[in-house]
Amino acid sequence: MKKIVIIGGGLGGLAAAAVLASSGCSVSLYERNKHLGGKLKPEKLGSHTFDFGPNTITMPHVFDSVFQEAGEDPRSYYEWVKLDDHTANWSADGRRFLMSTEKETVLEQLKVIDPYAYRHYENYLGEVGKLYQLSEQAFFHRTFSSWKDYLSPSLFSAFTKVKPLETMDHFHRRFFKDPFLLQVFNRYATYIGSSPYTSPATFSMIGFLEMVQGVYYVKGGTVKLAQSLAKLAVKHGAEIHTEAEVAEIITTNRRAAGVRLRSGERIEADDVILNGDLLHALPKLVRNEERRVMTDKRIGRTSPSISAFVIMAGLDHHHDSLIHHQAYFSGNYKREFSDLFQGRWPDDPTIYISNSSFTDKSVSPEGSNLFILVNAPPISEKNTASFDADRYKESIYDKLEKQGVLIRPFLKEEKIVTPEDIQEQFGAYRGALYGIASNTKKDTFLRPFNRSQDIENLYFAGGTTHPGGGSPMVVISGKNVAKTILGKNR
Ligand SMILES: Cc1cc2nc3c(=O)[nH]c(=O)nc-3n(C[C@H](O)[C@H](O)[C@H](O)COP(=O)(O)OP(=O)(O)OC[C@H]3O[C@@H](n4cnc5c(N)ncnc54)[C@H](O)[C@@H]3O)c2cc1C
Numbered sequence: 001m002k003k004i005v006i007i008g009g010g011l012g013g014l015a016a017a018a019v020l021a022s023s024g025c026s027v028s029l030y031e032r033n034k035h036l037g038g039k040l041k042p043e044k045l046g047s048h049t050f051d052f053g054p055n056t057i058t059m060p061h062v063f064d065s066v067f068q069e070a071g072e073d074p075r076s077y078y079e080w081v082k083l084d085d086h087t088a089n090w091s092a093d094g095r096r097f098l099m100s101t102e103k104e105t106v107l108e109q110l111k112v113i114d115p116y117a118y119r120h121y122e123n124y125l126g127e128v129g130k131l132y133q134l135s136e137q138a139f140f141h142r143t144f145s146s147w148k149d150y151l152s153p154s155l156f157s158a159f160t161k162v163k164p165l166e167t168m169d170h171f172h173r174r175f176f177k178d179p180f181l182l183q184v185f186n187r188y189a190t191y192i193g194s195s196p197y198t199s200p201a202t203f204s205m206i207g208f209l210e211m212v213q214g215v216y217y218v219k220g221g222t223v224k225l226a227q228s229l230a231k232l233a234v235k236h237g238a239e240i241h242t243e244a245e246v247a248e249i250i251t252t253n254r255r256a257a258g259v260r261l262r263s264g265e266r267i268e269a270d271d272v273i274l275n276g277d278l279l280h281a282l283p284k285l286v287r288n289e290e291r292r293v294m295t296d297k298r299i300g301r302t303s304p305s306i307s308a309f310v311i312m313a314g315l316d317h318h319h320d321s322l323i324h325h326q327a328y329f330s331g332n333y334k335r336e337f338s339d340l341f342q343g344r345w346p347d348d349p350t351i352y353i354s355n356s357s358f359t360d361k362s363v364s365p366e367g368s369n370l371f372i373l374v375n376a377p378p379i380s381e382k383n384t385a386s387f388d389a390d391r392y393k394e395s396i397y398d399k400l401e402k403q404g405v406l407i408r409p410f411l412k413e414e415k416i417v418t419p420e421d422i423q424e425q426f427g428a429y430r431g432a433l434y435g436i437a438s439n440t441k442k443d444t445f446l447r448p449f450n451r452s453q454d455i456e457n458l459y460f461a462g463g464t465t466h467p468g469g470g471s472p473m474v475v476i477s478g479k480n481v482a483k484t485i486l487g488k489n490r
Contacts, residue, residue, distance in 0.1 A: 001026045004485065005259050005269035007246045007285070010038025010426075011471055012461040013275030014229035015066050015478030021238035022070035023486050028267060029238060030259070032245040032427070037226025038275075039426050039433065040471065045413035048314030048357075048369040051222040052417070055354035055371055056087075056191070056325060058209040059472035060216045063225055066479060067232055077228035079219040081359055086215040088323050089187075090403055091180040092331040092348075099184070101214045114178035124175040125212060131163065131205035140467050143450045143480045163201035164441050171201035183333045187350070190375055192469055193305020193434035195337040200444055217324065217359050225471070249274075249285045249458065256458045259285075271457045271485050275478070278448060278464050279304070279429035279436070286455065293453040299429075303443060304378040305469060306340050307419035307431035311393055314413030315367035321404070322355040322368060328403050340377045341439065345387065349374040351396060353405075367412060372396065378430040379419050389416055434469025435462065444468075450481050459485065 002025045006013045009031030021027045035041050039053040060080050067074035087099040097113065100106055103125075110118040117124075163171060172185045186196035188206040209215075218224045230240055245262040249272055258268040274281060279299050288296050328351040330336045339346040354371040357364035374396060377383050393416055397407050419431030429435070438444040448465050452458035461481040463469035468477075 002270045002485070003268065004028070004271050004273065005030070005246075005267055006273045006275060007249075007259065007281070008038065008275030008427075008462070009033075009036040009226075009230070009240065009242070010275050010462055010474065011040060011226060011229065012463070012474035012478035012481075013038070013273065014226060014233060015475040016273050016275070016461050016482040017233035017238045017240070017478075018066050018070060018229050018236065019479050019482035020485065021233050021236035023482075025486075027233065027238035028269075029233070029240045030244040030246050030261065030267075031240070031242045032276075033425070034243055036230045036240065036242065037223060039422075039428070040223055040226050041425075042221065042223040043312055043415065045312060045314050045415055047366045048312075048364045048413050049221060050312045050369050050371050051354075051356065052310070052312070052371070054222055054471040055356065057216045057218065057222055057225070057471060058206070058213060060214075062472040062475050063229075066229065066475065069479075070232060070236060072232060072235075074228075077231065078224045081217045081219055083215045083217055083324050083359065085323065086210070087325040087327065089180075089184045090326065090328045091183070092329055094403065095180055097181065097184055099210060101211060106211065110181075114176060114181050116177040117175060117181055120175045124207070127171075127175075128205050128208040129212065131202060132208040135202065135205055140473075140476050141480060143466070143484045163204075164444070166201040168196040168199050168201050168204050171204050172196070180329065183329050183350075184327075186333065187327060187329075190306065192438045193432060194438040195341055197334060197337055198341075198439040200438070200441060202444065203438065215325070217356060219360060221356065221360075221363050222471075229475075246285065249455070251286065251290055251455055254290075254454065255456050271459065273459045273461055273481055273485075275460075275462045276427045277429050277432070277435060277462065278460050279432075280423070280427045286458075291454045294448060302429075303341075303437050303439060304430045304432035305434035305437040307376040307378050307422055307428075308417075308433055309374045309376045309389070309392060309396075309419065310417040311370075311372040311396065312413070312415045312417070313368075313370040313372060313407055313411060314364065315370065315407070315410040316412045317367045317410060318357060318361070319355065319368040319370070319405075319410075322353060322358060322370070324356060324358045325352070325354055327352045328400065328405075336375070340375055341437075343377045343380045343383050345377060345383055345392065346375070347395075348399075349396070351400060367410070370407070372400075376419050376431070378432055379423060380430070384420065387418075389418055429464070433463075435464030438468065450477065450484065 006029040189196035
């Protein structure tokens with residue numbers, strides 16, 4: 001029986017554990033934190049519970065497939081709730097645009113806000129649908145182990161069709177004229193931690209997920225996804241250890257022989273999967289001399305995705321005007337992204353609020369559980385030294401007040417999470433939410449391979465590698481790596 005060690009219990013590591021264990025491998029997973037799920041973390045403040053991390057969940061079939069392929073019914077683990085009218089978007093001057101999978105709801109609004117978009121919306125849906133189908137067929141399920149994997153004619157053909165040379169903003173300008181609507185659709189670039197003004201139009205496919213396939217919530221909280229994957233893995237024989245940090249990957253002759261835990265214990269393995277953000281974890285686990293390709297120098301040159309400044313606010317009542325998801329846009333989106341990627345805190349940030357108690361009162365029976373997120377620059381010396389988290393928080397509350405969202409008078413519980421906390425708690429390189437940014441063609445399509453080029457039997461699963469960041473993508477990554485180890489991947 002093949003013995004696999006997995007370092008990290010994020011969604012990618014848990015998905016790999018479930019696939020490998022249900023295929024008969026001996027699996028031991030080690031997670032440094034007390035909780036499983038990595039960046040998807042349960043938080044409880046008084047009677048208010050929060051899903052820290054992923055609140056907007058798309059591609060539910062990806063999560064379900066892990067259970068189905070293990071011969072299990074995902075519905076006996078967790079229940080999806082589809083949110084039809086899912087996101088209320090607010091412009092800086094107070095206009096509202098509701099995103100919905102109901103085409104008529106969208107068209108009615110477009111007719112008033114942007115007659116050009118009204119005429120082109122059908123065409124937009126067709127184009128983003130094509131982008132999604134192509135990416136699904138050609139990229140998502142492919143594991144990249146070496147340069148040879150890029151030489152497939154079908155991959156090249158798909159690559160030329162997914163609009164790698166056009167930016168997301170340019171693509172959206174073909175369908176939307178109103179500046180606010182452009183902001184709304186360009187926000188999809190932040191789902192991969194990048195800028196719409198530089199990231200490829202390929203990612204406009206997120207529009208297909210949100211406007212056609214749908215946005216989902218999990219009854220009881222999205223954290224149930226991680227808990228269910230862990231339950232599935234354990235049911236099929238995986239051993240999962242929490243508060244167990246791996247201190248070293250033991251190597252001989254460019255092969256991983258196993259791992260050494262912080263406690264000193266050594267565990268042997270035939271193959272090792274690193275699920276922790278490899279940019280942060282690899283230098284701690286493998287000496288630089290043993291990394292001829294993924295050197296400290298190369299890691300230092302990578303450009304991480306945006307980070308986040310988060311306030312979890314528990315209120316004393318349920319806020320009537322807030323639906324499950326909303327975004328309050330900045331007055332100047334271009335400047336916001338230029339600030340973020342030049343390492344500055346935007347002074348007029350776009351603010352996202354998830355209020356899952358709108359859909360599910362059971363998670364926060366006494367009042368709204370507001371997960372307030374503002375995009376933040378990846379950590380650098382110049383943006384940490386003089387940053388005052390409390391002042392920034394107050395400026396966010398001030399801005400929300402101007403939009404009619406009063407929080408301070410109703411606060412019962414409050415917790416702030418900064419980019420430094422994200423780096424510290426989840427081992428996220430420079431606090432990045434999605435690993436490497438997708439601001440260039442190279443960083444989008446040539447992410448670090450899923451198999452180490454330095455250590456033969458070391459694999460990478462998670463946001464920094466292929467196919468990319470975001471909760472469904474990392475689950476795909478974990479599945480792909482597991483199938484490669486099993487010799488089953490295409
Ligand atoms: C604030 C925030 C909001 C987000 N919003 C969304 C959203 O709305 N929708 C969406 O789809 N995605 C969202 N994401 C992104 C999503 O959470 C991530 O892409 C995904 O969860 C990352 O999963 P992963 O498998 O890469 O592992 P991670 O979550 O990065 O977990 C890796 C784990 O490895 C562990 N680890 C590292 N080193 C070691 C070691 N040496 N020993 C033991 N354990 C180790 C870490 O402790 C960590 O638990 C958000 C993320 C954040 C932080």
